[in-house]
Amino acid sequence: MKFREENNHTGSRAKIWPSTWFVLGVILAQILVSVLAYPFMPAQVPSHWNASGQVDGYMSRTANAIFVPAISAGIYILRRILLFIAPSTSRNTNRYVLAKLSDYLLCGVILFMFAIQLVVTAAALGLPVDIGFVVCLATALLFIFMGNYLGKIQRNFWFGIRTPWTLADDTVWERTHRLGGWLLVGAGVVMLVMSFFAPLRPLAIIGPILLVAIILTGYSFLVYRRLSQSGGKA
Structure with a gap:
């Protein structure tokens, strides 16, 4: 994938692309999953599995509901802050390209978090996963x-x-x-x-x-x- 050059690098750091809206949409989906599943979750939700696939750690259902959306939102906010304050390391660095790439990588990370949330929710509800x-x-x-x-x-x-x-x-x-x-x-x-x-x-x-x-x-x-x-x- 090619990225076009832009001269206004400062403005590009604050730009919101379709990939950004996608990330925000996935975070919203994470929140909806937490809210909708919450009444059906047990008091203690599995949070860790050992190498044999057996549950060896739990967290409260409230903490579980908050955990993934909070982590995802925190990553997104941190990315925006770092992109705004990060100093240049090289004259060859194009901030527009850097910001665009960070958005794409963020899409992958947030989707990964969503997949983990879904499988943990399914396991907590007793589904065979x-x-x-x-x-x-x-x-x-x-x-x-x-x-x-x-x-x-x-x-x-x-x-x-x-x-x-x-x-x-x-x-x-x-x-x-x-x-x-x-x-x-x-x-x-x-x-x-x-x-x-x-x-x-x-x-x-x-x-x-x-x-x-x-x-x-x-x-x-x-x-x-x-x-x-x-x-x-x-």
């Missing part, structure tokens, strides 16, 4: 979605792969995020396959995330070191 499968599958799809946009993120202080070396140099940032996009998509595909095998689900979430983090941290350091030794030349 495999929560381990849904969480693993939703995480896989989120990784694939985010991976498609990661390589387009320009250097900034508040989202992306922020190691000391990516924050220090545009080239290191660009190369690390380009690799990171491919790795996130690959990790998502691996998670997607592993989600269909119950014994592999705990590893499916933890393993790929840890591996991708280690690879990208090391890669950003190596690229930075190579550029430093060559005087900034690729």
Whole structure:
């Protein structure tokens, strides 16, 4: 997806796109689910499952009703604040593109939260759902979605792969995020396959995330070191 350039970067930070309205609509849907399900929820709602898929944590139905909409609204508000106050890290950073990308990524995160809310609500109401499968599958799809946009993120202080070396140099940032996009998509595909095998689900979430983090941290350091030794030349 291509993003057109705009000269009025300050105004673009406060702009509301269709993707923003979509996020607000999903948050409204989360609130409606909480309100409509509340009278039918048990006093204590399952809130955590162990590796075997057994419930090992609960929260009150009031806390459960508030939790996901509050987290989603908090993420949205924080995103707006950070977008407004974030300083530029580079002359190459286009604030319009950065704001647009953050909106798309926010869509994925808020939808993920909504999926988790729905499956927890279904489980609390006694419906037969495999929560381990849904969480693993939703995480896989989120990784694939985010991976498609990661390589387009320009250097900034508040989202992306922020190691000391990516924050220090545009080239290191660009190369690390380009690799990171491919790795996130690959990790998502691996998670997607592993989600269909119950014994592999705990590893499916933890393993790929840890591996991708280690690879990208090391890669950003190596690229930075190579550029430093060559005087900034690729």
